[in-house]
Amino acid sequence: MISKTKFIGAVEIGTSKVTVLIGELTQGRSLNIVGVGECQSRGVIKGIVADFRAASDAAHTALMAAEQRAGARIDEVYLAQTGGHLEGFYNETAVNVSAADNMVSALDIDTVCRLTKSKHLPEGRMVVHHLRRPFRLDGRLLPDPEHLVGHRLEAGYWTVHGQETRIADNIHVIRGFNVPVAELILSSLASGTMLTSPEDRQNGALVIDIGAGTTDFVLYRDGCAQMTGVVPVGGSHLTNDLSLGLRLTEGQAEKLKLRFGRGMVTCRDKSEKVWLNGDFAIGDRQFPKHTIETITSARTWELFEVVKKKLGPAFTPERIAAGVILTGGAAKLPGIEEAAAKVFGVTARQGEAPGWVNDNLRDPSFSTVLGLLFYGLNARAESAPPRRRSAGNFIKQLFAVGA
Amino acid sequence: MSPSTVIPPPARTWRDIPQQVLPRAMSQEGRRRRGLAAAKAIGGVVLACMLCGIAYVTATIWQRNPTAITAPVKSSPLKKVNLRTDGVLDETWVRQTLAVPEGTSLMELDLPALQDRLMVTGQVRSAVVARKFPDTLTVKLEERTPVLRLAVRTGADDESLRTFVVARDGVVYSGIGYSEELETSLPYLDGVKLRRENGQFLPVEGMEKVAELLGAVHDNAPELYREFQSVSLERMSVDGEILVRSAAAACIVFGQREDFFRQIARLVYIIEQTSARPDPRVLGTINLAIGGNQVPVGLTAPTLAHAGPAPTRKPAPLVRRESALTSPLFSPPARNSSTRTTRDF
Numbered sequence: 001m002i003s004k005t006k007f008i009g010a011v012e013i014g015t016s017k018v019t020v021l022i023g024e025l026t027q028g029r030s031l032n033i034v035g036v037g038e039c040q041s042r043g044v045i046k047g048i049v050a051d052f053r054a055a056s057d058a059a060h061t062a063l064m065a066a067e068q069r070a071g072a073r074i075d076e077v078y079l080a081q082t083g084g085h086l087e088g089f090y091n092e093t094a095v096n097v098s099a100a101d102n103m104v105s106a107l108d109i110d111t112v113c114r115l116t117k118s119k120h121l122p123e124g125r126m127v128v129h130h131l132r133r134p135f136r137l138d139g140r141l142l143p144d145p146e147h148l149v150g151h152r153l154e155a156g157y158w159t160v161h162g163q164e165t166r167i168a169d170n171i172h173v174i175r176g177f178n179v180p181v182a183e184l185i186l187s188s189l190a191s192g193t194m195l196t197s198p199e200d201r202q203n204g205a206l207v208i209d210i211g212a213g214t215t216d217f218v219l220y221r222d223g224c225a226q227m228t229g230v231v232p233v234g235g236s237h238l239t240n241d242l243s244l245g246l247r248l249t250e251g252q253a254e255k256l257k258l259r260f261g262r263g264m265v266t267c268r269d270k271s272e273k274v275w276l277n278g279d280f281a282i283g284d285r286q287f288p289k290h291t292i293e294t295i296t297s298a299r300t301w302e303l304f305e306v307v308k309k310k311l312g313p314a315f316t317p318e319r320i321a322a323g324v325i326l327t328g329g330a331a332k333l334p335g336i337e338e339a340a341a342k343v344f345g346v347t348a349r350q351g352e353a354p355g356w357v358n359d360n361l362r363d364p365s366f367s368t369v370l371g372l373l374f375y376g377l378n379a380r381a382e383s384a385p386p387r388r389r390s391a392g393n394f395i396k397q398l399f400a401v402g403a
Numbered sequence: 404m405s406p407s408t409v410i411p412p413p414a415r416t417w418r419d420i421p422q423q424v425l426p427r428a429m430s431q432e433g434r435r436r437r438g439l440a441a442a443k444a445i446g447g448v449v450l451a452c453m454l455c456g457i458a459y460v461t462a463t464i465w466q467r468n469p470t471a472i473t474a475p476v477k478s479s480p481l482k483k484v485n486l487r488t489d490g491v492l493d494e495t496w497v498r499q500t501l502a503v504p505e506g507t508s509l510m511e512l513d514l515p516a517l518q519d520r521l522m523v524t525g526q527v528r529s530a531v532v533a534r535k536f537p538d539t540l541t542v543k544l545e546e547r548t549p550v551l552r553l554a555v556r557t558g559a560d561d562e563s564l565r566t567f568v569v570a571r572d573g574v575v576y577s578g579i580g581y582s583e584e585l586e587t588s589l590p591y592l593d594g595v596k597l598r599r600e601n602g603q604f605l606p607v608e609g610m611e612k613v614a615e616l617l618g619a620v621h622d623n624a625p626e627l628y629r630e631f632q633s634v635s636l637e638r639m640s641v642d643g644e645i646l647v648r649s650a651a652a653a654c655i656v657f658g659q660r661e662d663f664f665r666q667i668a669r670l671v672y673i674i675e676q677t678s679a680r681p682d683p684r685v686l687g688t689i690n691l692a693i694g695g696n697q698v699p700v701g702l703t704a705p706t707l708a709h710a711g712p713a714p715t716r717k718p719a720p721l722v723r724r725e726s727a728l729t730s731p732l733f734s735p736p737a738r739n740s741s742t743r744t745t746r747d748f
Contacts, residue, residue: 164415
C-alpha cells in the first residue's frame with residue numbers, strides 16, 4: 001500500500017508575531033509535528049494586513065524557517081483568521097418532515113441546513129464559518145435526527161462573516177509563497193479546539209484568546225460552538241495605556257507591563273515604587289507600582305466587559321460550568337484569572353494543551369496553530385463523503401452464514 | 404417540506420476568493436517556488452507527450468511492418484562470419500547460404516531466419532547463429548556424416564543423374580564439400596523406395612542398423628569394408644536381414660538378431676578358408692543371419708569378372724529413378740579402393 005504523506009502548515013499571522021507549525025499527515029490519520037517557525041510580525045495591525053509587502057516578508061520568513069527545520073516542503077496551509085471585521089449572526093430555519101411516516105430523512109436534514117445557510121450577506125462580505133448548533137426535532141435537542149420520528153425539524157447556524165478584501169489579503173500573503181490555502185479557520189475556534197475537552201464543550205465553556213492586537217473568544221455549549229467574536233483590543237493596548245499614562249516609550253512600557261503588570265490590583269501601598277530597568281544605570285527611574293497595576297487591570301477589566309457585552313444573553317453563568325479558559329500571550333498577565341472570574345462570575349483558569357502535546361509546544365502562544373491543525377483535519381474528516389460499501393463486502397456479508 | 408420549496412443559492416464563502424497572485428506580489432522565494440513548480444509541470448507534460456509519441460510510433464510500426472522494429476542500439480555493419488563446424492562445410496558456403504546483403508548491420512539480422520536457411524540442406528543437423536559485437540556473426544554447425552550413397556535420376560536423360568548420400572539417421576541429402584574420394588568410397592544403397600515431401604526426401608528407415616554394421620566392418624575388417632559394393636534393405640523390414648554385395652561374395656546376408664562383430668568374424672573366417680582352398684569355385688551366398696555356428700555358404704563357378712584382378716575401368720554408376728522403385732539392384736559398380744578414406748560412423 002502506498003503511503004500518502006502530506007505536509008500541512010498551520011499559519012497564524014498575528015499583530016506581534018507570525019507562527020508556523022508544520023504537521024506531517026500520514027495516510028490521512030496520523031499527524032506528527034515536524035517543524036516550527038516564528039518571526040516577528042510586521043505590517044499587521046489588529047489582525048489585519050496593513051502593509052502587504054512587510055506582512056509577506058515576515059510570513060514567508062517564518063514559513064521558510066519552519067520548512068528548514070522540518071526538512072520538507074509545505075503542501076498546503078491552514079490559515080488562522082482574526083480581525084475586528086469578523087462578525088457573526090445566528091439564523092434558524094424550520095421545515096416539516098416530508099415522509100408520510102414522519103421519519104426524518106437525509107433530504108430533510110439537507111434541506112433545512114441549506115435553507116439556514118442561504119441567508120444573504122451585505123455587499124462585500126463573505127462567509128468564513130457556518131457553525132451548526134444541535135438540531136431540534138419537535139423541541140428536542142438532537143445531534144443527528146436522521147431516522148427519528150417527528151413533525152418539525154429545526155436547524156440553527158452561527159454564521160461568521162468578514163470583509164472579502166481583508167480575507168483576500170490574508171490569503172494572498174500565503175499564496176505569495178506559492179502554497180495554497182486549504183482551510184481558513186477562526187483563531188478562536190482553533191484555540192478552543194485545543195484547550196477544551198469534549199466534556200468542557202458539553203458543559204459549557206468560554207475560551208478567550210488574548211493576543212497582542214485582538215482578543216478572540218468562543219462560547220461552547222451542548223457540545224458545539226454557539227458563538228464567536230473578535231474584539232480589536234489586545235495586549236498591545238495595555239502597553240499603549242502604560243506608555244501614555246506614564247509617558248514612556250513603547251519598549252519601556254512593554255518592559256514594565258511584563259514585569260509589574262497585573263490583572264487585579266494587589267498593591268495597596270500607593271507609595272511603593274519600582275525601577276524601570278532595575279540596574280540603577282543612568283536613565284533608570286522609578287514608577288509607582290500601584291499605578292502600573294491600576295492601568296493594566298483597568299484595561300483588562302474593560303476588555304472582559306466588552307467580551308461579556310458582545311456575548312449578550314447567550315452567556316449565563318449557570319450554563320458555563322467549565323468556566324472561562326484564558327490563552328494567548330497577554331493571558332500570562334498575573335492575576336488575569338481573578339479578573340476574568342470576577343467579571344464573568346464563573347471560574348477562570350489558564351488554558352493548558354492536552355497531555356500528549358510536546359513540552360516545546362505547551363506555551364499558550366502555540367495553542368492557536370496547534371488548534372488549526374486539529375480543527376482543520378477534523379472538519380475535513382467530517383465533511384468527507386461516506387465510504388461506499390463495495391460489492392465485495394456486501395457479498396461477504398450476504399453469505400456470512402453463522403458468523 | 405413541500406415539493407415547491409425553492410432553496411436560494413448559498414452565500415459566498417472565502418473559498419470563492421481566487422487564490423492566484425501575480426508574480427509581482429510574490430516574494431522572491433515565492434517566485435522561485437512558482438518557477439520550479441512550472442518547470443516541473445512543463446517537464447511532466449513534455450515527458451508524457453514523448454511517451455505517448457513513442458508508444459504511437461511503435462504501435463504504428465508494429466501494425467505495418469513488425470520487422471522494421473530494430474533494436475535501439477545501432478551497430479556497425481556485418482563484416483566477419485566466424486564458422487565452427489565438425490564437418491566439411493566452409494565459410495564460403497555459409498556466406499552463400501546466408502546471403503546477407505552488403506552493409507546490413509548486426510542488429511538487423513533475423514537470426515531464426517538465418518538458422519532456417521542453414522538447415523535447408525540435410526547435411527546440417529543443427530545450426531546456431533549468434534551475434535558477436537561489434538561486427539561478427541558466429542555460426543556453429545553440427546553436420547551429418549554420410550554412410551551410403553544413392554544415384555538418383557531426376558529426369559529422362561543421363562544428365563539428370565544425381566548422387567545423394569544417406570546419413571546414419573536416414574536423411575537423404577546432396578553432399579556438399581565432400582571429397583570425391585570419400586564419396587566413391589561409400590557403398591551404394593539399394594532395396595528402398597524414396598519418397599519426397601515438400602521438396603525433400605523422407606528419411607530412410609532402418610539406417611541406424613546399417614550404419615552400425617558398416618561401422619563394425621570398417622573398424623574390424625577394413626579390407627573387407629573396401630570390397631563392399633552395395634547394401635540392400637529389401638528384406639530388412641520383413642526378415643530383418645541386410646544384404647551386402649561385395650567383391651568377395653555375390654551376396655552376404657547379415658542378420659539383426661546376432662551381434663555384428665560375431666557375424667563379421669565368421670565372414671572373415673569363411674573368406675579366408677575359401678580362398679585358401681584349391682577349389683576353383685567362388686563364394687556366391689553367405690548367410691550369416693541364421694545364427695549359431697552353422698553358416699550356409701553357396702559356391703558358384705567362377706566368372707570372367709572373378710577370374711582376374713579387379714577391373715580398372717570405372718563401372719557405370721548405379722541408376723535409381725526418383726519414382727517408386729521395385730526392381731532390385733543389378734550390375735554393382737567397382738569402388739575406389741583408396742585407403743585414405745576415414746569416416747566416423
